[in-house]
Amino acid sequence: MSTRHFTEPAKKHLGQHFLHDRRIIDMIVQAVDPKPGDRLVEIGPGQGAITFPLLDRHGELTVIEFDRDLIFPLTDAARAHGTLEVIHRDVLSVDFSAIARNSGAGEGPAVDGKIRLVGNLPYNLSSPILFHALDHAAAIRDMVFMLQKEVVDRMAAGPGSKVYGRLGVMLQAYCHVTPLFDVPPAAFKPPPKVDSAVVRLVPRAPETIGVKDPAMFTAVVRDAFGQRRKTLRNALSKLCDAAAIEAVGVRPDARAEQIEVADFVRLANSLAAAPAGTDRA
Ligand code: SAM
Numbered sequence: 001m002s003t004r005h006f007t008e009p010a011k012k013h014l015g016q017h018f019l020h021d022r023r024i025i026d027m028i029v030q031a032v033d034p035k036p037g038d039r040l041v042e043i044g045p046g047q048g049a050i051t052f053p054l055l056d057r058h059g060e061l062t063v064i065e066f067d068r069d070l071i072f073p074l075t076d077a078a079r080a081h082g083t084l085e086v087i088h089r090d091v092l093s094v095d096f097s098a099i100a101r102n103s104g105a106g107e108g109p110a111v112d113g114k115i116r117l118v119g120n121l122p123y124n125l126s127s128p129i130l131f132h133a134l135d136h137a138a139a140i141r142d143m144v145f146m147l148q149k150e151v152v153d154r155m156a157a158g159p160g161s162k163v164y165g166r167l168g169v170m171l172q173a174y175c176h177v178t179p180l181f182d183v184p185p186a187a188f189k190p191p192p193k194v195d196s197a198v199v200r201l202v203p204r205a206p207e208t209i210g211v212k213d214p215a216m217f218t219a220v221v222r223d224a225f226g227q228r229r230k231t232l233r234n235a236l237s238k239l240c241d242a243a244a245i246e247a248v249g250v251r252p253d254a255r256a257e258q259i260e261v262a263d264f265v266r267l268a269n270s271l272a273a274a275p276a277g278t279d280r281a
Pocket of ligand 1: 046047064065066090092119120121123125
């Protein structure tokens with residue numbers, strides 16, 4: 001891939017850190033390992049560091065890029081590699097489920113009707129992009145994302161870890177989260193100030209998720225970790241009383257950081273199932 005097409009300097013406000021380490025790029029492509037019929041969608045293709053190797057392997061790809069200055073050079077350079085569909089939008093306004101329903105850059109829709117997301121994400125938008133993807137989890141087969149290592153650590157953390165919190169519980173309730181490998185700042189131009197890591201997320205089958213009322217689950221997890229030093233009894237006082245917590249086998253004097261994801265799911269389901277008008281607190 002030639003960079004002669006790209007003349008604009010990297011834009012800090014768009015989180016632009018372009019990958020240039022061939023070995024890391026190959027490891028990402030290997031982690032995606034596209035198969036015939038896969039419907040690949042890349043978030044933030046930038047100057048095409050992952051885009052062109054994926055196109056060389058797979059022949060077709062849809063990309064979502066917000067920076068207008070990158071659209072023409074990207075499209076121009078892509079001609080030598082395969083069929084590229086460019087969606088020039090803010091990824092947070094893109095309906096992944098609609099993309100999954102439509103046919104792709106080249107052939108028809110994916111065999112299982114789901115897309116596979118890939119991206120070296122703009123770090124300032126990591127969490128919003130992850131939560132946006134969760135909203136469309138039923139249309140996504142898997143995601144391979146590069147993020148700040150600190151965020152990947154939080155996504156994968158379990159009870160007892162200092163970094164176990166809202167992000168990890170919310171993601172793990174809906175997805176299998178597997179950190180793959182770390183990436184040093186020197187792999188990017190310009191180098192970010194922090195270490196990065198690549199992670200794989202695989203949405204759980206809908207029948208195994210278990211969350212009955214997503215709004216209640218979100219509220220329980222948000223309040224539980226709102227003040228992580230508080231006991232659950234105090235942190236959740238707006239939603240329920242100690243008896244309701246105890247009723248699902250969880251100690252009201254425990255702190256959120258000690259509670260398993262499955263316990264949060266059970267508690268939220270039990271609160272959601274309480275008859276309308278019940279005074280839960
Ligand atoms: N994939 C390229 C690479 O690995 O070199 C670029 C990665 S760079 C970290 C993040 C990319 O996301 C940039 O191309 C940036 O313009 C794009 N981006 C930033 N905010 C975006 C948004 N809201 N929607 C879509 N793309 C965005």
